[in-house]
Amino acid sequence: MEYRKLPHGNEQISVLGFGTSSIGMAGEREIEAAMTMALENGINYFDMASADAAPFPAFGRALAGNRKNVYFQVHFGANYQDGKYGWTTDLDTIKRSIDWQLGALRTDYIDFGFMHCIDEKADFENALTGGILDYILQLKKSGVVRHVGLSSHTPSIVHQALDAGILDMLMFSINPAYDYAGGSEPNYEAESYAVGSAAERMNLYRRCEASGVAISVMKAFSGGQLLSAKTSPFGQALTEYQCIQYALDKPGVVTVLPGVRDREDLKRILGFVQATPQEKDYSILGTFAPQEATGVCVYCNHCQPCPMGLDVGLINKYYDLAQAGDELAKSHYANLEKKAGDCVGCGHCDSRCPFHVGQVKRMQVIHDYFGE
Numbered sequence: 001m002e003y004r005k006l007p008h009g010n011e012q013i014s015v016l017g018f019g020t021s022s023i024g025m026a027g028e029r030e031i032e033a034a035m036t037m038a039l040e041n042g043i044n045y046f047d048m049a050s051a052d053a054a055p056f057p058a059f060g061r062a063l064a065g066n067r068k069n070v071y072f073q074v075h076f077g078a079n080y081q082d083g084k085y086g087w088t089t090d091l092d093t094i095k096r097s098i099d100w101q102l103g104a105l106r107t108d109y110i111d112f113g114f115m116h117c118i119d120e121k122a123d124f125e126n127a128l129t130g131g132i133l134d135y136i137l138q139l140k141k142s143g144v145v146r147h148v149g150l151s152s153h154t155p156s157i158v159h160q161a162l163d164a165g166i167l168d169m170l171m172f173s174i175n176p177a178y179d180y181a182g183g184s185e186p187n188y189e190a191e192s193y194a195v196g197s198a199a200e201r202m203n204l205y206r207r208c209e210a211s212g213v214a215i216s217v218m219k220a221f222s223g224g225q226l227l228s229a230k231t232s233p234f235g236q237a238l239t240e241y242q243c244i245q246y247a248l249d250k251p252g253v254v255t256v257l258p259g260v261r262d263r264e265d266l267k268r269i270l271g272f273v274q275a276t277p278q279e280k281d282y283s284i285l286g287t288f289a290p291q292e293a294t295g296v297c298v299y300c301n302h303c304q305p306c307p308m309g310l311d312v313g314l315i316n317k318y319y320d321l322a323q324a325g326d327e328l329a330k331s332h333y334a335n336l337e338k339k340a341g342d343c344v345g346c347g348h349c350d351s352r353c354p355f356h357v358g359q360v361k362r363m364q365v366i367h368d369y370f371g372e
């Protein structure tokens with residue numbers, strides 16, 4: 001398992017996380033067994049926005065003796081008082097629900113306290129002024145909450161939260177269908193989540209990385225629609241591993257949270273750890289993604305190997321991040337052994353790039369920007 005460090009902290013987070021949205025139906029014994037299996041295989045990041053209350057007590061039992069090795073995303077606004085998920089902005093209900101979630105998980109602290117599912121401006125303002133954020137910050141002060149998070153599908157809301165400088169973690173929906181929604185069918189049912197153009201969405205990921213705000217990814221398979229040619233907005237299917245790699249290549253992303261229904265699902269997802277580069281290669285996207293995907297480097301490194309040893313994807317990522325104001329990206333670039341100035345313009349990468357990026361020209365631009 002690969003781990004990525006939380007920028008605002010020392011936590012090392014597994015790139016494969018565990019989404020609990022659909023596991024409630026499996027029953028507590030199966031949920032407990034699935035969590036045990038996840039822990040044994042190095043998963044340490046668990047999102048607790050579930051459709052049912054069942055994962056909480058099951059996780060609480062499976063966790064025994066392992067609490068310090070696990071990170072929970074707990075949602076202030078997900079209510080399980082009647083056994084099923086309900087969304088609420090009522091502060092008293094949120095307080096009761098958080099108390100219940102802590103008790104069921106058999107823990108006295110929350111690694112990531114999230115303002116939950118804030119997609120509308122009015123809801124965000126309510127979270128800021130109606131007491132939800134204050135409550136999370138108060139718990140943070142007393143050590144109950146370790147980090148502040150937000151789950152949202154809306155770039156403009158995330159930008160507002162980034163402006164406010166309150167976040168350590170963002171839970172955001174990232175997949176090729178949402179990123180390139182401009183090419184989707186007008187009535188594509190996920191369209192309401194696919195807010196923002198591809199460029200706007202990419203800018204958001206870069207701003208998160210530049211601000212040290214990590215991203216945990218929800219809906220990496222677009223609710224399963226990308227996995228079938230019949231439902232994919234591109235008319236062609238991608239695999240789970242391609243979608244996971246696609247999300248992990250985005251700036252700021254530390255973990256992807258596939259929804260797991262049982263151990264069978266988990267076993268398949270864990271196969272990603274051993275999957276070959278070919279199995280994770282999503283460059284086929286370049287052949288059917290819409291026009292706006294063309295000419296933009298997505299850092300996939302399908303163009304490797306470069307005869308001069310340049311890491312084309314990483315050089316492009318650092319350049320884009322530096323443009324977005326990430327000072328760290330400049331020093332990361334400075335530490336690269338091979339830089340844009342080492343490019344000899346052979347054009348191999350241009351001929352291999354499925355997204356038709358012109359790297360010969362771009363390497364010159366990057367070299368001019370950074371110098372040596």
Ligand code: SF4
Pocket residue numbers: 296297298299300301302303304312313316349352353354355356357359
């Ligand atoms: S130039 Fe093309 S193939 Fe190479 S990393 Fe960028 S998008 Fe991928």
Ligand code: SF4
Pocket residue numbers: 305306307308309310312342343344345346347348349350359360363
């Ligand atoms: S054009 Fe430059 S970056 Fe691309 S493969 Fe050739 S030397 Fe490497």
